Amino acid sequence: MNGLNDTMTYRVSGSGESGMDVEKVRADFPALHQMVHGKPLVYLDNAASAQKPRIVLDTLQHYYSKEYANVHRGVHYLSEQATQAYELAREKVRAFINAGDTREIVFVRGTTEAINLVAQSYARPGFKAGDEILITTMEHHSNIVPWQLLCEQTGAVLKVAPVNDAGELLLEAFEQCLGPRTRLVAVTHLSNALGTINPVEQIIEMTHAHGARVLVDGAQAVPHLGVDVQALDCDFYAFSGHKLYGPTGIGVLFAKAELLEAMPPYQGGGEMISEVTFEKTTYADIPLKFEAGTPHFVGAIGMGAAIDYVTGIGLDTIAQHEHSLTEYGTQILGEIPGLRIIGTAHHKGSILSFVLEGIHAHDLGTILDQAGVAVRTGHHCAMPVMERFGVPATTRASLALYNTQQELDQLAAAIHEARKIFRL
Numbered sequence: 001m002n003g004l005n006d007t008m009t010y011r012v013s014g015s016g017e018s019g020m021d022v023e024k025v026r027a028d029f030p031a032l033h034q035m036v037h038g039k040p041l042v043y044l045d046n047a048a049s050a051q052k053p054r055i056v057l058d059t060l061q062h063y064y065s066k067e068y069a070n071v072h073r074g075v076h077y078l079s080e081q082a083t084q085a086y087e088l089a090r091e092k093v094r095a096f097i098n099a100g101d102t103r104e105i106v107f108v109r110g111t112t113e114a115i116n117l118v119a120q121s122y123a124r125p126g127f128k129a130g131d132e133i134l135i136t137t138m139e140h141h142s143n144i145v146p147w148q149l150l151c152e153q154t155g156a157v158l159k160v161a162p163v164n165d166a167g168e169l170l171l172e173a174f175e176q177c178l179g180p181r182t183r184l185v186a187v188t189h190l191s192n193a194l195g196t197i198n199p200v201e202q203i204i205e206m207t208h209a210h211g212a213r214v215l216v217d218g219a220q221a222v223p224h225l226g227v228d229v230q231a232l233d234c235d236f237y238a239f240s241g242h243k244l245y246g247p248t249g250i251g252v253l254f255a256k257a258e259l260l261e262a263m264p265p266y267q268g269g270g271e272m273i274s275e276v277t278f279e280k281t282t283y284a285d286i287p288l289k290f291e292a293g294t295p296h297f298v299g300a301i302g303m304g305a306a307i308d309y310v311t312g313i314g315l316d317t318i319a320q321h322e323h324s325l326t327e328y329g330t331q332i333l334g335e336i337p338g339l340r341i342i343g344t345a346h347h348k349g350s351i352l353s354f355v356l357e358g359i360h361a362h363d364l365g366t367i368l369d370q371a372g373v374a375v376r377t378g379h380h381c382a383m384p385v386m387e388r389f390g391v392p393a394t395t396r397a398s399l400a401l402y403n404t405q406q407e408l409d410q411l412a413a414a415i416h417e418a419r420k421i422f423r424l
């Protein structure tokens with residue numbers, strides 16, 4: 001299953017600024033080539049979940065149909081093959097985020113489970129009443145609610161650092177929120193609702209200077225930015241496979257080995273033990289200590305294929321392509337009367353969140369859907385940030401490596417059409 005695409009074949013000279021051959025990339029994604037309501041699909045809901053390239057689909061098919069057996073337990077051939085592939089996927093993840101050791105890579109269901117694991121297994125045993133957890137206004141509910149649960153359980157206090165009108169974290173105010181009681185900062189790397197890219201390196205440095213730990217929610221960052229957890233020196237980093245062109249139901253928690261070693265298991269059951277008696281059970285070494293039960297090993301292997309795919313094209317190439325698309329999209333959406341973009345950070349990822357005067361986001365989303373354009377409408381699992389900007393909901397177009405300027409033109413045309421329908 002090494003059908004890795006040759007990196008160079010995705011680059012063509014003179015194919016725009018990014019030098020990426022988008023049509024070739026699109027050919028790798030079967031789901032993009034379909035009609036919706038009689039119109040060619042324009043898929044702009046990538047921040048919710050990304051489509052899968054054929055290499056990922058083929059990998060899943062291969063492991064389910066040819067090399068399938070439970071991992072780690074078997075002495076037989078198929079089990080050993082599956083185990084090797086699972087552990088190779090762990091190595092691919094390690095290299096992808098430049099962790100120092102595969103022992104620091106825990107496979108989980110996704111970002112949400114990774115954050116809950118840290119809340120329950122790292123924070124809950126040691127945090128006391130009055131200890132503080134600091135997040136920001138722009139967090140996804142998955143990086144809010146686990147901390148609220150923890151606060152109820154321990155008496156710890158949740159603090160929230162504010163953002164400015166562009167949706168940028170106010171770093172000075174953030175630093176003022178840090179104090180002797182701060183135990184943990186949990187912050188998104190790239191906001192799913194606004195597109196803001198946070199200065200996580202500075203955040204981590206400031207937080208460490210106050211003796212606290214940092215968890216970075218990397219669900220949106222990992223598909224678009226190169227992430228180096230050692231350079232960042234973050235303590236925990238969480239992301240999901242399905243937003244990275246990989247399967248659903250698989251994700252990653254990176255944590256520094258010394259932290260994982262000191263943490264009690266999150267769940268009990270098969271695979272996470274060393275020895276079990278009714279008197280006392282001893283646990284497996286990290287990372288298996290945190291992988292109770294049969295893991296989603298086919299998913300992990302599929303995510304490994306997705307990582308091969310994006311690194312084959314190159315994250316720099318992808319980022320350039322998405323950046324020029326975002327600029328183009330910002331420009332043409334900005335020309336639509338009554339349209340206001342929510343989230344105008346200077347340092348921003350490929351997310352275009354907006355409101356349109358006179359049309360509710362849900363109505364707009366429905367009209368766009370009729371035109372074959374898939375966007376997300378609503379609060380994007382970030383209700384507090386919607387409140388901060390005084391809007392109940394936005395319409396969000398989120399771009400991926402396979403999107404094109406032409407698709408953004410189709411989005412803009414469909415919005416113009418919606419304005420006509422509403423006689424605006």
Ligand SMILES: *Cc1c(COP(=O)(O)O)cnc(C)c1O
Binds near residue numbers: 047
């Ligand atoms: C999607 C997302 C999550 C949650 O990821 P799941 O895969 O649903 O667990 C958390 N944070 C951000 C910023 C996200 O975009």
